[in-house]
Amino acid sequence: MSRRNALETRPLAGALGAEIPGIDLREAAPDDWSRIREAFLEHLVLFFPGQSLTPTTLAAVGANFGDLAFYPFIEAVDEEPHVIPIVKEAHETKNFGEGWHSDTTYTEVPPKATVLYAVEVPQVGGDTLFANMYQAFESLSPGMRAFLEPLKAVHSSAARRGGGRAEGNEFDGVTFKNRDQPLEAVHPIVRTHPDTGRKALYIDALHTARIDGWSAEESAPVLEYLYRHKSRPELTCRYQWAPGTLAVWDNRAAQHYAMNDYHGHRRSMLRLSIAGDRPV
Numbered sequence: 465m466s467r468r469n470a471l472e473t474r475p476l477a478g479a480l481g482a483e484i485p486g487i488d489l490r491e492a493a494p495d496d497w498s499r500i501r502e503a504f505l506e507h508l509v510l511f512f513p514g515q516s517l518t519p520t521t522l523a524a525v526g527a528n529f530g531d532l533a534f535y536p537f538i539e540a541v542d543e544e545p546h547v548i549p550i551v552k553e554a555h556e557t558k559n560f561g562e563g564w565h566s567d568t569t570y571t572e573v574p575p576k577a578t579v580l581y582a583v584e585v586p587q588v589g590g591d592t593l594f595a596n597m598y599q600a601f602e603s604l605s606p607g608m609r610a611f612l613e614p615l616k617a618v619h620s621s622a623a624r625r626g627g628g629r630a631e632g633n634e635f636d637g638v639t640f641k642n643r644d645q646p647l648e649a650v651h652p653i654v655r656t657h658p659d660t661g662r663k664a665l666y667i668d669a670l671h672t673a674r675i676d677g678w679s680a681e682e683s684a685p686v687l688e689y690l691y692r693h694k695s696r697p698e699l700t701c702r703y704q705w706a707p708g709t710l711a712v713w714d715n716r717a718a719q720h721y722a723m724n725d726y727h728g729h730r731r732s733m734l735r736l737s738i739a740g741d742r743p744v
């Protein structure tokens with residue numbers, strides 16, 4: 465059997481997500497990478513269990529999805545300037561990424577993908593949830609879709625909650641930087657995926673400050689409705705990590721939520737951003 469036929473994709477839920485077991489990504493052939501990139505566009509989030517990666521090999525694997533990008537608010541690990549630690553120690557109670565979001569939407573050119581590698585995870589808890597933003601848009605009424613399509617939203621790193629990197633949050637395993645220099649960007653509320661041409665909802669409760677040209681107060685009822693709508697259970701999947709699992713998700717069409725249900729246990733991940741396009 466050729467290598468091409470050997471790559472197995474196991475869907476995780478009706479909405480999105482697939483696991484691809486049995487491949488060592490350090491040794492994947494160009495043909496494997498073509499199939500993985502196809503599966504990435506189809507399933508929006510892929511999981512590869514059983515990897516054995518260092519920050520350096522993680523960056524090399526990640527580069528198969530595109531150019532590497534820098535995360536603005538956390539110091540990288542010593543070995544690799546694009547790789548940041550996401551660590552919650554056993555005695556800590558806040559986590560990073562609690563709340564549905566797409567990554568760093570407050571930048572002018574947000575990352576197309578994020579790669580997350582599990583180093584140490586609790587026996588139970590610390591799952592990550594994902595939601596399909598194509599389906600979130602497509603399941604709105606024609607009237608609501610037409611209303612939203614011309615609108616833009618302001619995204620700010622200082623918006624409502626700011627995720628784990630909000631001012632005042634500290635983690636022993638993470639060194640923040642530039643938190644006093646908020647970033648802001650304006651993007652379409654409905655973006656068109658540059659590779660698939662499909663439309664996806666692109667607002668989230670962690671980063672979206674308001675509809676562009678509207679006050680925050682005026683924006684809230686519309687945004688709050690969309691936040692509820694886009695996290696309906698049937699639009700989601702949930703993944704239980706094991707050490708050595710690598711995930712890659714498409715920030716242009718999926719959102720994620722890091723479950724904070726493992727107080728008393730350590731969770732340590734390495735994260736890498738893949739450069740994207742300006743949303744249109």
Ligand code: SIN
Pocket residue numbers: 550560561562578580591592720721722723733735
């Ligand atoms: C994040 O939001 O990037 C963190 C996700 C996670 O740790 O599961």
